[in-house]
Amino acid sequence: MACGGVSGLLSVNYQSIKKWPEQERPRERLFSRGAEGLSTAELLAIILRSGGKDMSALDLARELLIRFGSLKELDDTAWAELSSVKGMGAAKTAQIKASFEIGKRLFGHHGRGISQNPSFRNSRQAFEYFRPRFYGLKKERFLCALLDAKNRIFREIIVSEGTLTSSPVHPREVFRDAIREAAATVLFVHNHPSGDPEPSRDDITITGRLVETGKIVGITVLDHIVISDERFVSIMERGYF
Secondary structure, three states: OOOOOEEEEEEHHHOOOOOOOHHHHHHHHHHHHHHOOOHHHHHHHHHHHOOOOOOOHHHHHHHHHHHHOHHHHHOOOOHHHHHHHOOOHHHHHHHHHHHHHHHHHHHHHHHOOOOOOOEEOOOHHHHHHHHHOOOOOOOOOOOOEEEEOOOOOEEEEEEEEEOOOOOOOOOHHHHHHHHHHOOOOOEEEEEEOOOOOOOOHHHHHHHHHHHHHHHHHOOOEEEEEEEEOOOEEOOOOOOOO
């Protein structure tokens, strides 16, 4: 057989989306039905704009979803691996990565407007704000947010990445920028890729050191929040300190 398998089927059945009936084209369907009426593959095809040789944008979108399993896995895929997929390349990879990042930023600001200096009244608000920055991460990240006297964030610093045991969080590193920037308070956030945000013994020990250091330098530790994709635990609300 001259053309076998999937590639053979594509060469026979492939037809440019531009030649499809207008009511079946993803972009036109979006105009008529709204974005919520489209499948994930159709939305992804609109972002991709075009496919590859013997492959429409919708074919390519379906191939990506089949290959990686979900949008979350697609988002987690490294740039080099995604751009190496047949029909992708650097431009389409950039389009997908940019669209995911826009979604995360929108999700992070949802319900709070677009303030560049948010303030928090409780740990739930902090969790909702920081959740997009950690969502789907496969390694631990420890972040320090610097806040002013009204508990408004004016800077975020990634202190370490890895695990808290293999990449220790040193108080001097955490508070160096807080002192330089004259922060009134600091908020710590780190994730548990396992999905269980229950604080470990190391988490509690490190928090204790940071709280004591904060007292010495005159900067209050507002909270240390441990988060997963769906849940969080506030160490301060648990009453450890």
